[in-house]
Amino acid sequence: MRVEIISIGDELLIGQTINTNASWIGQECSLLGIRIVQVTTISDEKELIKDAVDMAFTRSDLVLVTGGLGPTKDDITKHTLCEYFNTELEIHIPTLERIEAFFISRNRPMLDVNIRQAELPKSCTILDNRNGTAAGMWFDYEGKILISLPGVPYEMKGIMIEEVFPRLKAKFKLKALYHKTILTQGIGESFLAEQISDWENDVREQGLGLAYLPSPGMVKLRLTSYEGESRSEEIDRYFDQLIKRFPHYIFGTGDETLQGVVGQVLRDKHLTIGTVESCTGGALAHQIVSVSGASNYFQGSLITYSNELKGKLANVDEKIIDGFGAVSSEVVEQMARNGRDLLGVDVCLATSGVAGPEGGTNEKPVGLVWIGISTSDRTISKCFRFGDNRERNIQMTVLTALNLVRCEILGILFEKK
Amino acid sequence: MRVEIISIGDELLIGQTINTNASWIGQECSLLGIRIVQVTTISDEKELIKDAVDMAFTRSDLVLVTGGLGPTKDDITKHTLCEYFNTELEIHIPTLERIEAFFISRNRPMLDVNIRQAELPKSCTILDNRNGTAAGMWFDYEGKILISLPGVPYEMKGIMIEEVFPRLKAKFKLKALYHKTILTQGIGESFLAEQISDWENDVREQGLGLAYLPSPGMVKLRLTSYEGESRSEEIDRYFDQLIKRFPHYIFGTGDETLQGVVGQVLRDKHLTIGTVESCTGGALAHQIVSVSGASNYFQGSLITYSNELKGKLANVDEKIIDGFGAVSSEVVEQMARNGRDLLGVDVCLATSGVAGPEGGTNEKPVGLVWIGISTSDRTISKCFRFGDNRERNIQMTVLTALNLVRCEILGILFEKK
Numbered sequence: 001m002r003v004e005i006i007s008i009g010d011e012l013l014i015g016q017t018i019n020t021n022a023s024w025i026g027q028e029c030s031l032l033g034i035r036i037v038q039v040t041t042i043s044d045e046k047e048l049i050k051d052a053v054d055m056a057f058t059r060s061d062l063v064l065v066t067g068g069l070g071p072t073k074d075d076i077t078k079h080t081l082c083e084y085f086n087t088e089l090e091i092h093i094p095t096l097e098r099i100e101a102f103f104i105s106r107n108r109p110m111l112d113v114n115i116r117q118a119e120l121p122k123s124c125t126i127l128d129n130r131n132g133t134a135a136g137m138w139f140d141y142e143g144k145i146l147i148s149l150p151g152v153p154y155e156m157k158g159i160m161i162e163e164v165f166p167r168l169k170a171k172f173k174l175k176a177l178y179h180k181t182i183l184t185q186g187i188g189e190s191f192l193a194e195q196i197s198d199w200e201n202d203v204r205e206q207g208l209g210l211a212y213l214p215s216p217g218m219v220k221l222r223l224t225s226y227e228g229e230s231r232s233e234e235i236d237r238y239f240d241q242l243i244k245r246f247p248h249y250i251f252g253t254g255d256e257t258l259q260g261v262v263g264q265v266l267r268d269k270h271l272t273i274g275t276v277e278s279c280t281g282g283a284l285a286h287q288i289v290s291v292s293g294a295s296n297y298f299q300g301s302l303i304t305y306s307n308e309l310k311g312k313l314a315n316v317d318e319k320i321i322d323g324f325g326a327v328s329s330e331v332v333e334q335m336a337r338n339g340r341d342l343l344g345v346d347v348c349l350a351t352s353g354v355a356g357p358e359g360g361t362n363e364k365p366v367g368l369v370w371i372g373i374s375t376s377d378r379t380i381s382k383c384f385r386f387g388d389n390r391e392r393n394i395q396m397t398v399l400t401a402l403n404l405v406r407c408e409i410l411g412i413l414f415e416k417k
Numbered sequence: 418m419r420v421e422i423i424s425i426g427d428e429l430l431i432g433q434t435i436n437t438n439a440s441w442i443g444q445e446c447s448l449l450g451i452r453i454v455q456v457t458t459i460s461d462e463k464e465l466i467k468d469a470v471d472m473a474f475t476r477s478d479l480v481l482v483t484g485g486l487g488p489t490k491d492d493i494t495k496h497t498l499c500e501y502f503n504t505e506l507e508i509h510i511p512t513l514e515r516i517e518a519f520f521i522s523r524n525r526p527m528l529d530v531n532i533r534q535a536e537l538p539k540s541c542t543i544l545d546n547r548n549g550t551a552a553g554m555w556f557d558y559e560g561k562i563l564i565s566l567p568g569v570p571y572e573m574k575g576i577m578i579e580e581v582f583p584r585l586k587a588k589f590k591l592k593a594l595y596h597k598t599i600l601t602q603g604i605g606e607s608f609l610a611e612q613i614s615d616w617e618n619d620v621r622e623q624g625l626g627l628a629y630l631p632s633p634g635m636v637k638l639r640l641t642s643y644e645g646e647s648r649s650e651e652i653d654r655y656f657d658q659l660i661k662r663f664p665h666y667i668f669g670t671g672d673e674t675l676q677g678v679v680g681q682v683l684r685d686k687h688l689t690i691g692t693v694e695s696c697t698g699g700a701l702a703h704q705i706v707s708v709s710g711a712s713n714y715f716q717g718s719l720i721t722y723s724n725e726l727k728g729k730l731a732n733v734d735e736k737i738i739d740g741f742g743a744v745s746s747e748v749v750e751q752m753a754r755n756g757r758d759l760l761g762v763d764v765c766l767a768t769s770g771v772a773g774p775e776g777g778t779n780e781k782p783v784g785l786v787w788i789g790i791s792t793s794d795r796t797i798s799k800c801f802r803f804g805d806n807r808e809r810n811i812q813m814t815v816l817t818a819l820n821l822v823r824c825e826i827l828g829i830l831f832e833k834k
Contacts, residue, residue, distance in 0.1 A: 010628060011628060011630055012440070012443070012456070013452075013453045013454070013455075014444060014446075015443030016630060016639070017440070018435060018436070018437055019436055019439070019440070019456075022436070023429070023432035023435045023436070024432060025432070026429070026432030027432030027433070028432075030431040030432065035430075036431070037430070037459070037460065038430075038457065038458065038459050038465075039430065039436075039456075039457070040455065040457050041458075042454070042455050048455075052455075055472070070606060070631070071606065071607040071610065072606065073610075073617075074627075074628060105804075105805075106784075106802055106803070107802045108605075108608075111608065111611050113607045113610065131806075152631065211433075275720075281703050281705070281706025282698075282699030282703040282706065282718055282720065283703040284699070285698050286697070286698050286699040286700040286703050286811075288698070289697075289700075289811075290698075290807070292773070292774055292775060292807055293775060294698070295722060295776075298698070298722050298723075299722060299726055300719070300720045300721050300722045300723060300726035301718070301720035301722075302718075302720070302730075303699065303702045303718035303719070304717050305706065305715050305718075306715075306716045306717055308716070308761070309717035309761075312761070313717065313719075313759075342730075343726065343730075344726075356709070359712075391707060394703075394706075
């Protein structure tokens with residue numbers, strides 16, 4: 001099946017918005033064995049949209065259109081598709097009810113423009129949008145399919161996952177690829193590739209596909225079987241080999257998150273956690289709390305950004321700060337140890353570092369971070385050297401701290417690379 | 418002048434790489450008054466490339482091609498363009514010398530494949546690439562122009578800035594567009610459109626372009642003058658009208674962020690800030706701290722996620738929690754008021770809500786959030802009803818709290834919609 005994407009929106013052409021929708025769709029489709037042959041980005045103009053659809057239908061069986069479904073005047077996709085498919089708008093009652101419910105649940109009045117979003121082409125199948133007011137539309141037309149989706153990423157993704165992919169799987173015999181992914185933290189892509197090169201040669205010789213998917217602080221490793229699920233056990237065995245060798249780097253599989261894994265470890269061991277944060281400024285706590293049900297183990301945190309509050313809230317010894325500096329092993333260990341008592345938790349993480357871009361010195365440059373952890377067994381600290389970018393340094397610190405607590409609780413020797 | 422982009426590369430279609438080149442070119446071109454009418458992303462295949470160029474020449478005067486100029490076998494753009502323009506490759510001596518110098522300066526051996534990168538089409542103008550080995554190519558063809566550039570972003574940008582834009586400025590009388598953007602928080606796109614419909618009619622009648630650019634919790638409004646900067650004052654006047662009417666929604670312009678604006682307001686007024694957070698779990702503090710130099714005003718926070726810590730750390734009266742519940746006006750006001758003292762700050766924000774997806778009741782459903790703020794003047798609280806999604810509820814709470822503190826400090830009546 002040949003599929004292409006038409007992305008509609010001036011904001012994409014003038015570069016105010018990056019077309020992440022197309023890349024997300026490309027990723028998800030390639031996991032399903034669907035090949036995207038072209039992405040066309042055009043302006044919100046009726047004739048351009050029609051021409052692009054015409055051209056797309058000459059090349060492809062399925063055309064995914066994103067954007068131009070909002071309630072404002074510059075959103076014309078719906079009207080254009082009505083003309084193109086020679087149909088007309090009518091109120092779609094279930095959509096109207098859904099929009100009404102959407103506004104009632106948010107306790108906000110519904111406007112005329114919102115009601116008009118329930119006016120949808122007669123000839124299409126409506127695809128529910130649970131995250132917004134612009135419904136998706138599925139047109140069958142002379143053996144081809146056109147699917148129109150809102151441009152807001154989480155609305156588009158919701159409709160793709162809940163409505164489009166299940167229908168495509170049911171309608172077409174998709175050549176089933178089988179993928180499995182393991183997730184690593186604490187080692188860069190090139191180091192990882194070097195350390196697992198023998199394993200990589202093995203899996204490639206066996207005809208499995210291997211992809212490194214790096215993101216800041218993490219590398220995903222994806223194995224693909226082109227013969228579908230029949231090789232799933234083999235893939236599991238290959239991954240088990242890696243997990244045995246690198247338990248400190250490999251924290252999970254598939255869609256797991258590091259904070260989710262840490263949460264499960266804490267639940268399993270009946271432990272509570274808290275944080276005492278300086279450079280991460282609450283980002284670590286926020287990441288822990290982003291997991292639904294975090295209240296089962298997360299109690300709270302002290303964000304001691306100023307040195308004064310390190311003393312006042314976390315009882316860090318002023319002399320220690322003066323002697324070793326706020327970014328030091330001694331200070332993060334006091335923060336972690338005192339945090340356990342003050343927050344009444346079993347495990348406490350502490351962070352202190354130079355997030356940058358200002359505040360670096362020769363001795364303590366931007367990117368230098370200390371992370372401390374205190375449990376009933378012991379209190380330790382580790383030093384890291386991240387980069388120049390403030391947000392990335394904070395993010396790297398958060399991920400590293402989460403992996404550190406995972407290793408510490410599970411008795412895995414933590415290594416850094 | 419009508420311009421379009423052809424981006425070549427499988428990695429773009431399967432979503433492994435996001436097409437940031439197209440958005441960068443779009444941004445830079447729109448600043449020069451060059452309109453990008455289409456972006457087409459295709460695979461590294463000869464026939465597809467030729468077809469895409471054919472189509473692009475029917476619509477546009479200038480075609481920018483990125484990608485497919487690397488030294489490996491799957492990079493075929495150069496050969497394809499040779500066929501398309503009916504020319505042949507020859508060694509381009511200045512490029513060969515540049516490549517040699519490039520390898521010498523990096524102390525790396527030059528390979529055959531690198532030498533072949535100096536083989537370039539006879540009929541084109543060569544555009545120097547100072548950041549890599551793949552030269553750019555400028556083809557004049559039947560009154561149209563095709564420019565081929567490497568896909569590596571910093572190489573492409575270098576050639577665009579140093580070679581392409583100066584030539585385009587010299588060759589064409591470029592009509593400069595002028596854009597200005599204002600940023601709103603606390604009102605949805607459709608409400609905003611309704612409230613400013615008279616103003617919108619005005620600006621459109623005057624021939625200005627208006628775009629709504631929504632993102633979670635925020636809507637950007639962009640005005641465009643097609644006659645360049647000459648209408649900048651007029652645009653400022655139009656925006657001033659809006660700012661006067663909606664000072665509570667409009668927090669900034671252009672590339673500003675809400676946390677950056679709040680930081681500047683705090684600096685201007687010589688105020689310090691802290692937070693006492695329940696449902697946001699540190700996300701509010703993290704957002705404040707994401708601004709470089711936040712240590713000038715941010716002191717720290719108490720993350721009192723458990724009810725026990727609301728009492729123990731923030732001195733919230735146990736009876737108040739039992740009587741009104743943790744998600745209540747009374748509790749967030751105590752949290753904010755006590756936080757001011759405990760953190761020693763001028764302004765304290767407090768949050769308590771049902772982030773979801775669990776924990777909702779009929780009386781206090783998922784998405785219900787109380788935000789409190791305490792200053793030397795007063796302590797108040799506001800109730801909000803966000804949606805079903807945990808991460809979004811946290812994000813909406815953070816943005817709303819930041820806008821609330823901006824309004825409170827600036828003496829703007831906060832309204833919610």
